[in-house]
Amino acid sequence: RHEMESIFVTPYLHADSIESSNVYEKRFFDFPHFLKNLDTETNANVDPLPGAKAVIELLEIFVEDDKVFVRKSALQVLANIFLMNEKWMSKKLLQVMVDNCRDMSVSVRKLLVQCLTDLLIHYPTHAELPKYWVMGVLPLLADQEVKSQEKVLEALQCTILDNLVAHNQMKTELHALPWLLLGLIADYNKRKLFLFACHKWTLINSLRQSLITIIKTHIGTENNVAAWFLLSSFSEYLDIKDPVFVLEYFNENVINSQQVDEYCCKLVTETMHLSWRQLSPVQQVTLCDSLLRHLSQFTVPLPLIARCMDICQLITEAHGDSPEQARERTVEWAGNLISICESRLEKVIGTDSPAVVEDESRLCQYIFTVGDATQICPGMLRHSSLLLIQNLLMGESDADDEDDPEEKRWKGSVSAAVQAVAVVTLGKLCLQKEHTAKVLVPLFGSLLSETPHTEIKVNAMIVLTDICIKFTSLVENHLPEMCICLRDEDLQVRENTLTLMIQLIQEDYLKLRCPMFFHILTTLGDEEQLIRDMTSSFIINSLLAKQKNALVQHFVESLFHYNAYLEHSTYSKGRLMGPRERAVFSLEGPERQEQRRHIYRFMLENMMDDHRFKVTYRLCTDILAGVAEGDITLSASGTTLLQDALYVLSCDEIRLSQLRSSSKDHDDDDEGGGGEMAQVATAINDLARKTLVSQPKNNKTVHTVVKKNVIENIVPIFIKLKHKLKQLKSPLVRDLLACLRELMKDYKTEINEILAADKELAAEISHDLQNTSHEEEDSGDDSRGEIMNGSVNDVLKKAVMKVVALSEVRKSLNLSKRGETPRANRSKRLSTSSASSQTPTVTKSPTANQSAKKTPASNKSNMASPGSNLASPGSNMVSPGSNVASPGSNKSSPGNLLAAETVKNGKNTSPSSSSTKSDTSCTQNVPAEESTSKPKPRKNRSSASSSNSEGSSQSSKKPSKKKHRKK
Structure with a gap:
């Protein structure tokens, strides 16, 4: 801790900013230089500790590491630095924490919930931290992993519920934290997630009436909006025993006053809608009469009209002596509202009305009220009134239609706000009658493609979605216009369109056919993270759960x-x-x-x-x-x-998961017993990987199918395509060869078996690979074709040349065995071809080649080793130690490879391991498994090379002649 404080705390105690400190830019200590000049330099004032900037930059790299343990450790260190010094909590580093809240590992997500919560409790007044806490922690309530959900619920409990006190008892900074967080939850539109948390709290009896008493003390204070947010959320799952205070606030500040914030009015009205049953019968009737009076006078704010009608309908039905009587009373006041609205609409936008509307806000109330009233009493609206509303959305060309003199239209125009309300009302009318929907659906479709106004597009999308649920066939022809909104310039349009289309697909009102499926996938490239997250979440959590083959x-x-x-x-x-x-x-x-x-x-x-x-x-x-x-x-x-x-x-x-690098993520460090289960899962994975890659041929495993596919389909198609591209002189030959090199990483043995049977083909591919490599070196192209973004080793090139060389040696030895004279010119031609493709070091190893020709008897005893290289999946040829992992082997030439195979057993200087067996069937698993791994750090590559050399040494010392004869 002392060293950490000397790096991140002490130098910045009196500094105005972190960058102003002298030690901020200090890099890591150069120990090699220090040790080299140990005798000549004075060591009195040597400080080996690095500067804070160097450590932070290193942590930023580690948080993106492939290994879970590395990421967790880096994030934990970063959080500890924040706890030590608040100055390090910059927006950039806090965003790093939030981004990793979506990590694939459950343990990383849980760790970040705990770290961010600890920071929030430690710094409750920090200006930016609460925002990042809401953005990073709260979305994990929708996590599929129950452990993540439980961790977030604990965080909400200790930050919000545990810190709720009466307004006059607020003494510490933590007492103000819940109201700050609730305001941010509302601002970032996370109410649905908070409602989910309330539901979970209800199951464990965390919501109590005492909380309602505490919240009441904050109404009318600086925490007014947050208090109503909390009350409306709790009311969904907890009855307010005495909601008189809600009724009083509703009458004084919502219905009879326009001074309260619109969002707060919605929350109060929602709370009233959920709590009216706890009022006395007299209070209920009084409330209903008051709401009907304000609705008929059009003084209810537009966003509250629908909820107020719901309250009136529920109270009317509750006070009827019978269902028939309740229905009659409801139809009576709803029909009265419709009649009033029709007369007002005829006066404002009728045929003989002025072209300019004086009060558009009042017109919006007429249109919206008649739409909600017709939902309570369908069929009561006259057709002429429907045409008046429809006329507000018609273009000038439609307005000038003179073919129907009986339906003279209003010649005026209205703003986009009025048109948006008209779209909603017409949509409600469409849901009541299919004929009306059939007439108006084309109008809504044209609005999506023609209007530039966001509110009209969003409302048209909502209406088409509702119509699709009830009359699916009517909307099918307009799906292209709906899909096009996924690429709209406005974020609100894209977000609502994607949400609505996902809803239709999840509820099976739309079948996910092409090209609509491809349009949704296109949103994975959206510039907004919100859209990308919505699409990926839908596909992973919903679509693939139902349709695994999608x-x-x-x-x-x-x-x-x-x-x-x-x-x-x-x-x-x-x-x-x-x-x-x-x-x-x-x-x-x-x-x-x-x-x-x-x-x-x-x-x-x-x-x-x-x-x-x-x-x-x-x-x-x-x-x-x-x-x-x-x-x-x-x-x-x-x-x-x-x-x-x-x-x-x-x-x-x-690549198949069993063939990927073993350094990939394993969630083996979860708490609560998860670690043991994860270790079992990891062991099963490792066993499956070994089985998949190295199973003997007589077992019908996945590996057999993969091998057969590679041998019979993939490589022959690659070869045929190569000839076609060369015939066309296409530059895509380089891409094809680069792809073949990548394929070699997982299926070297299978490809080598094909190439070993056709020496001319092997030589041809080797020549092409050499030319490609030379072109890439000359052009300075590190990408090796357009399909590769990183450096690609010459695995296939060396394997091909090795096959050719070993084939020639084996044939030469077989001829010597029968007493025939091998054709020297072929060996010479082979040597020349191999030498021309490699570095001049090929000519420096003639001794081994000459010994191979002069002493066929001794080489005969060694033929088991090169023979196994061609036929056995566990041979040196497929080991990453010989072609990929070992840095030294990358510099080898074909001549050196040939010499290495024909050298006498006693001259093999590779380090051997006493635990390595000579039996080929026992050594098959290890190289094949290693060959499927990605390039590892230098230490691992060296060990892989050493391991392969051990296998080669043991195989050379104990050749199995019996097995060689079988092969």
């Missing part, structure tokens, strides 16, 4: 769709789109390449292994084979289509 079914088609390739006989759904829809959702072309690939990666990340396997097969057969056979032309869209297919086949997300 992504795999449409994956290949998505490549055709996003590249706008319309010439395919099967994948041509893009033809179903109109010109505007196609232009709005277009992702074709090189400039939008990353947007397309982001969608592909997301789809692959959320697939199971068998789905990834199917995708690999279909990409090869439908796209790669289609190009090779001429079914897909390499036009502009065809070229990008093939590029995307090669990118997908080579990306890390398509």
Whole structure:
């Protein structure tokens, strides 16, 4: 702790800002230089501690590490630094904490809930921390993991419920914290999440009447809005025993006064709607009469009209002697309201009315009131009144229609606010009669594409959604206009459209067909994090839970769709789109390449292994084979289509999970017994990975299917496509070879078996890889083609040359065994070809090659080792230690590889391990498992190389002649 304080606290005690300190920019201490000059330099004033900036930058890197333990530790250290010195809580670092609240690991999410809550309690008056707490912690109430939900409920309990005191007892800063948080929850529109927390508190009896008493003391104070927010939320699950104070505030500050905040009025009205049953019968009747009087006088604020009518209807039904009597009374006052509204509308926007509306706010009240009243009494509105409201949305061309003289229309115009209210009222009328909906649905569809006003678009979307629920077939033709709103410039339109469409899909009113499914996936690239989170949450938590095959079914088609390739006989759904829809959702072309690939990666990340396997097969057969056979032309869209297919086949997300790096996340550190279960799950995963990769051939495992697919389908298609691209002189050959190199990481053995059977093919691919590498080196292109974003090693190139070299040696030895003379010119030609493709170090190892020719008898005893390299999955050829992991092996030439295989057993200087067995069946599992891992840190790579050398040494010392004869 002393050292941490000397880095993050002491230098900044009297500094105005962190950057002004002298030690802020200090880097890490150079220990190598210090030790090198230990004798010459004085050590009196040496301070080995780094500056704070260097440590913070390192932590920012660690919070994005692949390993859960590293991320957790970095975030914990960051939180501890904040606790030590408040000055380090910058917006940037707080945002880092919030971003990691969506971490894949449950333990990381739980840790951040605890850390942010501890910080909030430690710094309750911090200006920015409460905002980041609400944005990071509260959304985890919707987490699928129960442990995360429980952790957030605990955080809400200790920050809000435990700190609630009466207004006159507020003495500490923590007593003001609940009201600050409640205000932020309301501002950030998180009320639904807070209601979920209230529901959970009800189940554990955390909501009590004593809390209502405390909240009452804050009404009318600076915490007024937050107090009503809390009351309205608690009223959903807790009855207020004596709601007279609610009635009094409602009458004094809502109905008879316009001075209160509109949002506060909504909260008070909602609380009244939930609490009117606890009033006395006289108070209930008085309340109903008062509300009806204000509704008929149009003095009720517009947002409160619907809820006030609900209260009147409920009270009327409760005080009727019978259901029939209650219904008659309801129809009576509702019909009276409709009649009043019709007369007022005829006066303001009738045929003979002035073209200018004097009071548009009052007109909005007429329109909105008649819409709600007709919901209580359907069929009472005259058709002429409906036309008056519809006329407000008609264009000038429709208004000038002279074909129907009996329906003269009003010639005036109104603002967008009035039109938005008219849309809502017409939507309510459509729900009452299908014929009305059939007439008005085209009008709503045109509003989506023509109007520039946000409120009109949002209301039209809501209306079409409601109509779709009741009359689904009427809306199907207007789905393109609804989908186009997903790409609207206004965030509110995009958010509401996505929310409504997800609702329709979840409730099975819309079938998720193409191209609508692709349009929703396009929102994964939205500029707003909110939209991206909504889409990913819907697909992961809802869609895949019901339709596990949704992504795999449409994956290949998505490549055709996003590249706008319309010439395919099967994948041509893009033809179903109109010109505007196609232009709005277009992702074709090189400039939008990353947007397309982001969608592909997301789809692959959320697939199971068998789905990834199917995708690999279909990409090869439908796209790669289609190009090779001429079914897909390499036009502009065809070229990008093939590029995307090669990118997908080579990306890390398509690899089977058992073949991925063992350094990936494992949530093995959860509390409460979760760690033990996670360790069991990890052990099962490791066993499954070994089984998948290294199972013997006589067992029908997934590995057998994968191997068969690689041998029989993927590599032959790659080879055929390579010839086609070379024939066309296409630059995509480099992309294809880069993809083949990536494929080699997981299936080296299977590819080597194919190449070993065809030396000419192996030599040809080796030559192509050499040329590609030289071109990349000359051009300085580190990406190795357009599909690779990082450096790619020469795994396949070396494996191919190794196959050719070993094939020649084996044939030469077989000829010597039969007493025949090997053809030296072929060996010479092989040596020349290999030497020309590598560094000059090839010519520096002739001794081993000569010994291979001069002493065939001794090499005969060593043939088991190179033979196993060609046939056994556990051989050195497929080990990452020889081709990938070992830095030294990357510098080896074909001549050196050949010499290494033909050297005598006694000269093998690789370190051996006594625990390594010579039996091939026992050593198969280890190299195959390692070969599927990603490149690891240098220490791991060295150990992998050493392990492989051990296996090679033991195999050379104890060759199995019997097994060699079988092979």
